[in-house]
Amino acid sequence: MTATGPGSRSRPRPTWAELPADVRNGIEAALGARVVSARSAPLGLTPGLASRVELDDGRRAFLKAAGAHRGAGAVEKLRHEARVLGVLPGGVPAPRLLGFYDDGRWAALACTDVDGRVPRLPWEHAELDRVLTALAECAAAATPSPLTEPRFVTDWAADLTGWRSLDPDGVAEALPAGLARWAIEHLDDLARLEAGWSVAADGDTLLHGDLRADNILLTADRVYLVDWPSSSVGAPWLDLLFFLPTVTGADLDEIVRHHPLTRDVAPATITATVAAIAGFLVTVGLEPPPWYAPEVRRFQLAEAVTAVRWLRTRCAGPEML
Structure with a gap:
């Protein structure tokens, strides 16, 4: 496809x-x-x-x-x-x-100019594995960061407050009915949970900041990450967590448990960050689209659904609300 x-x-x-x-x-x-x-x-x-x-x-x-x-x-x-x-x-x-x-x-x-192609969607397991390996290699090569600013925790401080600003009507508009009911029932809990995202988010890795399929190019033997205007400095696992809601057809928790960037990160830190990402995607998905990209909100809301489903799964386990 x-x-x-x-x-x-x-x-x-x-x-x-x-x-x-x-x-x-x-x-x-x-x-x-x-x-x-x-x-x-x-x-x-x-x-x-x-x-x-x-x-x-x-x-x-x-x-x-x-x-x-x-x-x-x-x-x-x-x-x-x-x-x-x-x-x-x-x-x-x-x-x-x-x-x-x-x-x-x-x-x-x-x-x-990279003579490559974007990954096929829906994601193929072999291509996803290549990209996940490349993310680990990228984080290792970009640590310590050659730049000290901007800091991720500063750049994203205002954006990762979605659940604290959302009201039930917005949640119901953004999400399928069953998922919306769960989020609305736990809106205060999710707001408290997302507030913990920044505790471990600072770091010394140069992050891409906007990873999704159309910012990735595959050649026969390499994976290239392109378009770096959103880059900042933070914890090495952040790019992976922001990327995963763009992936369908994969067990996101399984990836997190085994990936070298996240396998040693505290589960509570992962859950708080996933909560913040989910809240951001729901919030931004409800905003009017920019004139030059009228379809972007549809894709962001699709990512929001993936992120909230992932969050609900995590909250039903060891990190139960």
Whole structure:
């Protein structure tokens, strides 16, 4: 089955030819070569350009660009991603920065182009195993982090408060009836539970921060993690826990029990973090979608259902509410 994801029905992105001439010239100067062809990746979860380009010196690159008119955060995200890609340790399975352009209004980064494909959905066990192995390798290579900021616990402090802000009507709107009844019955308990997510979340690992199938590329022999604008520094197991609600057809607790990043983490810490992730997904899934990605909330609510089901299972076991 062909993979789909939260950007699969987004509005088309701008193309290379649609960028202002001075921006194109500045990007080429940063790369030290002229763009001779560009093939746009037209769909995605950001409003800027995303294109595979060929340069007149024979190199290929993946180019992202955005102007401040596309949103106040678009340019800053590219700036942050460029900082991250510029210092990634060699063992991190990610593209490498080739050039960066920033004129205050527009920013663009070019990185090595990975000739790979996204995982097939629903997840195939062999591909999921490859990705889970890559996450452990990535965390090991990214520890200690080459950056000290931003801290995950600071970046996410306001977002991981979903159960504390949700009301029963919102829960009922977001979740299937049976799951909604359970969450509403335990809303106060879930709010208290999620409040413990930050106790062990600080750490010294450079985290990707936004792992899902469309940010992963598979080649014949490697797994690459792409798109790093949400990166922060925290505990090494956080990327895995945020990734798992995007996976269907797998025993998530079995993965947590045996994965090297989580097998030694206290079960109470895992449960509190899963509660915080579930509350976040329910909350964000109820927000109006951004204009450039009208389908994204549907995918986030699907992830919310997976996360809340997982949470209910954990709360029925040793971490019973």
